[in-house]
Amino acid sequence: MNLGLDEHAHLGSPLHGWEPRCKFVGLMALIFAFSFVRDLRLLPAMLAVTAALYVASRLPFPFLLTRLRAPGFFLLFMAILLLFFSGSTVLVQVGPLALRREGLLELLPILAKFVSILMVGLVLFGTAPFLITIKAMRALGLPSILADMTLFSYRYIYEIGDDLETMETAMGLRGFRARRPSGRTLGVLASLAGTILVRSYERSDRIYKAMILRGYGRAPRRPDEFQARPRDAIALGGVLLVAVGFVVAELILRGFGV
Amino acid sequence: MHIPDGILPVAVSAAGYVSTGAATWFSLHKINQKENPQAGIPKASLLTAAFFVASWIHIPIPPTSVHLVLNGLLGAVLGYYAFPAILIGLFFQAVMFQHGGLTTLGVNATVMGVPALLAYFIFRLRNVVGKDSLAWTGVFGFLAGAGGLGIAALLAAVILVTTVPSHLDVEAERAGIYAMTLAHVPLVILEGVFTALVVVFIQRVRPELLENG
Numbered sequence: 124m125n126l127g128l129d130e131h132a133h134l135g136s137p138l139h140g141w142e143p144r145c146k147f148v149g150l151m152a153l154i155f156a157f158s159f160v161r162d163l164r165l166l167p168a169m170l171a172v173t174a175a176l177y178v179a180s181r182l183p184f185p186f187l188l189t190r191l192r193a194p195g196f197f198l199l200f201m202a203i204l205l206l207f208f209s210g211s212t213v214l215v216q217v218g219p220l221a222l223r224r225e226g227l228l229e230l231l232p233i234l235a236k237f238v239s240i241l242m243v244g245l246v247l248f249g250t251a252p253f254l255i256t257i258k259a260m261r262a263l264g265l266p267s268i269l270a271d272m273t274l275f276s277y278r279y280i281y282e283i284g285d286d287l288e289t290m291e292t293a294m295g296l297r298g299f300r301a302r303r304p305s306g307r308t309l310g311v312l313a314s315l316a317g318t319i320l321v322r323s324y325e326r327s328d329r330i331y332k333a334m335i336l337r338g339y340g341r342a343p344r345r346p347d348e349f350q351a352r353p354r355d356a357i358a359l360g361g362v363l364l365v366a367v368g369f370v371v372a373e374l375i376l377r378g379f380g381v
Numbered sequence: 382m383h384i385p386d387g388i389l390p391v392a393v394s395a396a397g398y399v400s401t402g403a404a405t406w407f408s409l410h411k412i413n414q415k416e417n418p419q420a421g422i423p424k425a426s427l428l429t430a431a432f433f434v435a436s437w438i439h440i441p442i443p444p445t446s447v448h449l450v451l452n453g454l455l456g457a458v459l460g461y462y463a464f465p466a467i468l469i470g471l472f473f474q475a476v477m478f479q480h481g482g483l484t485t486l487g488v489n490a491t492v493m494g495v496p497a498l499l500a501y502f503i504f505r506l507r508n509v510v511g512k513d514s515l516a517w518t519g520v521f522g523f524l525a526g527a528g529g530l531g532i533a534a535l536l537a538a539v540i541l542v543t544t545v546p547s548h549l550d551v552e553a554e555r556a557g558i559y560a561m562t563l564a565h566v567p568l569v570i571l572e573g574v575f576t577a578l579v580v581v582f583i584q585r586v587r588p589e590l591l592e593n594g
Contacts (some may be wrong), residue, residue: 320432
């Protein structure tokens with residue numbers, strides 16, 4: 124099962140070798156520290172830390188580029204809203220559109236934070252198999268119902284996706300083309316969605332019975348086997364220090380109003 | 382409805398996590414009250430995956446096509462499992478496809494999940510008027526679907542316009558909220574109709590799937 128994320132989960136890098144629980148705590152702390160930053164002067168440092176982490180993770184650069192494409196539209200919308208409608212100091216006037224200074228100053232941190240958090244997120248979830256990361260989250264206190272549901276849904280998403288593709292092909296072969304939003308089109312697509320749900324429901328029933336036969340819910344769960352070595356803890360300490368550093372620097376810069 | 386990282390102030394992201402924590406706690410509390418809470422997990426998980434996949438179905442609206450949100454339908458079918466299902470779905474979206482974000486997961490889950498829970502309560506009203514009736518199932522399906530997306534769109538618009546561009550004036554903010562909400566009206570109706578059609582289909586084929594509702 125390859126969902127794109129696990130594609131580079133087995134490369135050898137210090138970040139791949141970092142104990143998953145420590146990695147989760149450290150990088151999530153860094154992500155939230157980044158989201159706290161507003162001061163423009165901290166942005167280069169933030170981007171530098173991000174770049175260093177990404178390089179250290181040995182994740183390929185094209186992997187990052189394909190991941191940046193999806194959220195591009197939302198950012199474009201924000202960029203237009205902020206650049207042309209936020210603030211009063213006009214930098215450049217092009218016809219009826221005026222590029223505004225305040226908007227630009229608001230946009231820069233948004234872009235930098237977006238790119239940094241996305242990259243750290245990729246390092247977090249791209250340097251270990253997804254299942255291991257979820258187990259680490261469970262070991263850190265994620266409620267077991269949530270962890271079980273996450274692992275389960277993850278296991279079946281692409282299988283159900285294949286079902287959808289098969290059904291769409293079958294519909295196409297029988298002459299169905301979704302061109303106009305007519306009542307008939309909507310009815311057929313609703314039946315398609317309904318069939319996906321009903322099939323999954325029926326499958327879940329069989330799976331649950333099979334799981335019961337294998338002892339699901341009876342035997343005490345084996346504790347997840349994670350063991351942090353001293354260097355994992357040191358790395359965690361280092362990353363937490365960087366995260367706290369960003370928060371403190373931001374507070375100082377805000378406090379002094381410089 | 383996938384607010385990415387970096388846009389919202391950290392206080393809003395934190396508030397999103399608090400409300401998501403509260404809604405998750407409430408949902409898990411209700412689930413644990415069931416006789417055998419584990420029995421529902423495979424069903425809810427596969428349906429979570431199925432909803433994720435069903436949202437890939439595109440409705441043609443020339444010259445483009447739209448995909449449906451299905452949070453109202455999710456509420457109607459999954460009941461108290463709807464909030465965890467949406468939280469998990471959005472988590473997958475964020476880490477697999479970079480739709481939404483990790484810091485905004487709480488906000489996004491609240492925006493989509495709380496209306497899903499409300500849709501569940503709306504859909505449950507069909508029990509009062511007769512749950513075996515296809516017509517009433519359709520009517521409450523419409524209300525759940527339209528309500529789920531409508532409330533979510535309103536929440537998202539309010540959060541985005543009031544917290545993001547700090548230099549926008551009050552008038553522009555209000556106009557922004559109205560514009561974003563109005564733009565969603567045709568989608569809300571479409572979502573309502575689609576949800577009604579799906580629940581009527583399920584009521585015909587596998588009525589026990591709607592037992593939660």
